[in-house]
Structures are given as structure tokens and as C-alpha cells.
Amino acid sequence: MKQYQILVIGGDGIGNEVTAWGKRVLEEIGSLYEHPFAFDTALLGHAAIEATGSPLPEETLRKAHGSDAILFGAIGHPKYDNDPSLKVRPEQGLLGLRKALGLYTNIRPIKLFDELLNASSIKPEILKGADILFFRELTGDVYFGEKARKDEGKTAYDVMIYSKYEVERIAHKAFQAARRRRKIVHSVDKANVLESSRLWRETVNEVAMQYPDVELHHQFIDSAAMLLIKNPRMFDVILTGNLFGDILTDEASQIAGSMGMLASASIGDSTGFYEPIHGSAPDIAGKGIANPLASILSVALLLEYSFGMKKEAESVVEAVEKTLKEGYRTIDIADNNTPKEKILGTKAMGEQVIKILQKIVVNEVVEA
Ligand SMILES: NC(=O)c1ccc[n+]([C@@H]2O[C@H](COP(=O)([O-])OP(=O)(O)OC[C@H]3O[C@@H](n4cnc5c(N)ncnc54)[C@H](O)[C@@H]3O)[C@@H](O)[C@H]2O)c1
Numbered sequence: 483m484k485q486y487q488i489l490v491i492g493g494d495g496i497g498n499e500v501t502a503w504g505k506r507v508l509e510e511i512g513s514l515y516e517h518p519f520a521f522d523t524a525l526l527g528h529a530a531i532e533a534t535g536s537p538l539p540e541e542t543l544r545k546a547h548g549s550d551a552i553l554f555g556a557i558g559h560p561k562y563d564n565d566p567s568l569k570v571r572p573e574q575g576l577l578g579l580r581k582a583l584g585l586y587t588n589i590r591p592i593k594l595f596d597e598l599l600n601a602s603s604i605k606p607e608i609l610k611g612a613d614i615l616f617f618r619e620l621t622g623d624v625y626f627g628e629k630a631r632k633d634e635g636k637t638a639y640d641v642m643i644y645s646k647y648e649v650e651r652i653a654h655k656a657f658q659a660a661r662r663r664r665k666i667v668h669s670v671d672k673a674n675v676l677e678s679s680r681l682w683r684e685t686v687n688e689v690a691m692q693y694p695d696v697e698l699h700h701q702f703i704d705s706a707a708m709l710l711i712k713n714p715r716m717f718d719v720i721l722t723g724n725l726f727g728d729i730l731t732d733e734a735s736q737i738a739g740s741m742g743m744l745a746s747a748s749i750g751d752s753t754g755f756y757e758p759i760h761g762s763a764p765d766i767a768g769k770g771i772a773n774p775l776a777s778i779l780s781v782a783l784l785l786e787y788s789f790g791m792k793k794e795a796e797s798v799v800e801a802v803e804k805t806l807k808e809g810y811r812t813i814d815i816a817d818n819n820t821p822k823e824k825i826l827g828t829k830a831m832g833e834q835v836i837k838i839l840q841k842i843v844v845n846e847v848v849e850a
């Protein structure tokens with residue numbers, strides 16, 4: 483039996499707090515389904531800078547290349563957010579690792595659990611049934627274009643750049659996913675202004691010819707941002723670039739109820755990388771109240787995409803769903819009707835999910 487090597491990188495702030503529970507769920511899946519998972523850990527971001535001087539140490543890179551999948555938390559520290567002049571920054575670690583692993587496809591499912599219909603500030607009748615799959619390009623765009631200062635530091639620029647092949651490869655992924663869903667792709671760009679978006683649109687049109695059964699719509703980023711809140715149910719698959727995808731998915735977290743609910747899978751040439759979409763949340767770090775569900779749902783994506791373990795992934799999602807059905811909430815997804823005793827911290831929420839997961843899997847075995 484193959485032994486799967488999983489690298490766990492907690493990172494900074496709540497990244498560490500929530501990833502501890504993602505890892506616990508993986509361990510539980512390993513023992514319940516008898517999968518030999520082996521774990522290792524590595525540093526990234528601020529924690530790595532403190533320990534080694536580099537946000538992406540050589541050792542982390544080596545371990546990442548040598549693993550079958552990576553479970554990541556988040557990086558970031560207020561020290562850098564408060565001082566933009568600092569040259570060595572936690573974000574360089576994450577971006578460097580995404581680039582080094584060739585993780586060009588970032589999949590961000592916006593899954594609204596019915597139990598959380600009232601956790602959002604958007605009206606339930608607008609939200610009910612919303613189910614969107616984002617394909618965010620992750621290794622190009624303004625993130626990786628040339629950036630510099632000139633005029634003695636008084637002018638700065640970041641080049642927004644895309645090559646045709648970069649658009650083609652992620653467009654194919656989005657169309658293939660749409661085929662397995664409701665067969666609609668919305669490609670989001672700013673082609674009325676940006677040349678890189680005009681190349682994006684041209685290329686997506688060309689790729690679309692190979693998928694005549696999939697409906698393609700183009701949407702400008704500004705109106706897409708509006709429609710996402712006005713009518714989220716109109717979207718099935720959203721295909722977009724790195725920067726627009728970053729912004730739209732934080733916005734879309736409000737459809738799912740909280741930043742603490744959104745998981746992601748980053749897929750590329752080799753090792754898959756799984757992380758919540760949220761950051762290190764310095765405002766709540768160390769308080770033990772962060773929602774661990776985004777990390778736990780990232781584990782479900784890891785099991786399915788990297789190991790092809792569909793049943794195991796479904797058990798994890800079912801455990802999250804049942805935990806919510808039983809009324810348990812972290813503070814970010816609680817509403818006025820949540821009884822005080824059902825509002826849990828990170829640890830108690832993680833423990834609840836695991837308890838329910840154990841019951842689900844034991845029942846599966848009994849029924850089989
Ligand atoms: N992928 C990443 O590692 C990543 C992503 C986003 C931001 N960041 C970094 O994180 C730092 C903080 O950034 P930010 O505050 O803009 O964004 P953030 O995502 O860390 O937090 C935004 C808001 O959402 C809340 N939140 C986020 N995750 C939550 C969870 N699991 N449970 C409950 N509430 C949650 C926070 O408390 C905060 O109010 C910055 O340094 C930024 O660069 C890292």
C-alpha cells in the first residue's frame with residue numbers, strides 16, 4: 483500500500499490554529515480508513531523569516547517538492563502590514579512556493595451550507611441554492627509581472643501580464659469542470675480597458691470552441707462584483723485572473739457566511755496545495771476562536787484531488803454539514819438565534835467535527 487507523504491505548513495497567526503484541526507481530521511481519516519499517511523512540517527512566511535531569515539527556506543522548498551500533498555494555513559503578520567518599506571515579507575514565501583510548484587489553477591468552491599443561510603448579511607431568498615466554483619489563475623498577472631520604483635522612489639509600477647498559454651491551460655480546467663456541473667462559465671476580465679484582459683478574452687473564446695456544450699459569458703470585473711451579491715445563483719463556474727480572483731473570492735465568502743468557511747485547492751504540474759482562502763487574521767489570532775472549518779474543508783479537497791479518495795472526502799464534508807445541523811457554530815457564523823452553549827472555540831469545534839466523522843465512518847462500515 484502506498485504511503486502518502488503530507489507536508490503540513492501552519493504558517494502564521496490563525497494559520498497554525500486552524501491547520502492543527504485540518505491535520506487532526508487527516509489523521510482520523512488515515513486511521514478510520516486505514517490509509518498510511520505520513521506527516522512532516524515546514525516553515526513559511528513570518529515564522530520562517532524569524533527562524534531562518536527567509537520567508538521560503540530551502541528546506542521548505544525541498545520538503546514541498548518531496549511530498550504528495552501540502553496542507554497549508556496562512557501567512558502574514560501586522561509588522562509587515564504596518565511597514566510597507568520592509569523588503570523581506572511573508573507573502574513572498576507563499577507566492578514563491580506557488581510559483582515553484584507550478585500551481586497555476588486555484589479552485590475555490592463557494593459552497594453555502596443550508597444551515598448557514600442566516601449567517602450571511604445577504605437575504606436568504608437571494609442566497610438559497612448558490613453554488614459557485616471559482617477558477618482563479620494563480621501564477622501570473624500583476625502578482626508576478628515586473629514591479630519597481632522610479633523617479634527616486636516617487637513612482638511605482640506593477641505590470642499586469644498574461645501569456646496565451648497561461649490563459650489556455652486554466653481555461654481548459656474551468657470548461658472541463660463546468661461540463662461536470664451546470665455547464666456555464668463566466669469569464670471575468672476588464673477587457674474594455676486592459677490589453678492583458680483583451681488577450682484573456684480572445685483566448686477564452688478560442689478555448690470555448692472546444693466545449694460547444696458549455697455556455698460562455700464574459701463579464702467585466704466591476705459588474706461581476708455587483709452581480710455576485712445581487713444574484714449569486716446565476717453563476718456556475720467563474721474563470722478569472724489572479725488579482726480579480728483574489729478580490730472576488732473574499733467577496734464571495736459572504737455568500738458562504740464567513741471567510742472561515744472557504745477552502746481552496748491549488749493544482750499544477752505536481753504536488754497539490756490546499757489552504758483556506760483566509761489570512762492569518764491578526765485581529766483574532768491567539769484567542770482560540772478562529773473557525774477551523776475552512777481548513778477541514780481544504781482537507782476534503784486534498785483527499786479528493788490529490789489522492790482520489792472521493793468517499794473519504796465526502797465523509798469530511800458530511801461531518802462538517804452534520805456539525806452545523808446539530809447547531810454548533812464558531813462566533814463568525816453564529817447568528818442571533820444561536821444559543822450561547824452552541825458557540826464553540828476552535829478546539830471544541832474541531833473536536834465536534836471529529837466526533838461526528840467517527841460516527842459517520844463507523845456507520846458506513848456497519849452498513850457495508
Ligand atoms: N493565503 C494567505 O496566507 C493569506 C490570505 C489573505 C491574507 N493573508 C495575510 O493575512 C494577514 C491579515 O490579512 P487580512 O486581515 O486582510 O485578512 P484575513 O483573511 O486574515 O482576515 C479578514 C477578516 O476575516 C476574519 N477571519 C479570517 N479567517 C477567519 C476564520 N477562520 N475564522 C473566523 N474569522 C476569520 C478575520 O478575523 C478578519 O476580520 C495579512 O498579513 C495578509 O497579507 C494571507
Ligand SMILES: CC(C)[C@H](C(=O)O)[C@@H](O)C(=O)O
Nearest residue numbers: 558573576577728759760761
Ligand atoms: C497573502 C496573499 C499573497 C494571497 C493572495 O493574494 O493570493 C491571499 O490573499 C490569498 O487569497 O491567498
Ligand SMILES: [Mg+2]
Nearest residue numbers: 728729732759
Ligand atoms: Mg486573498
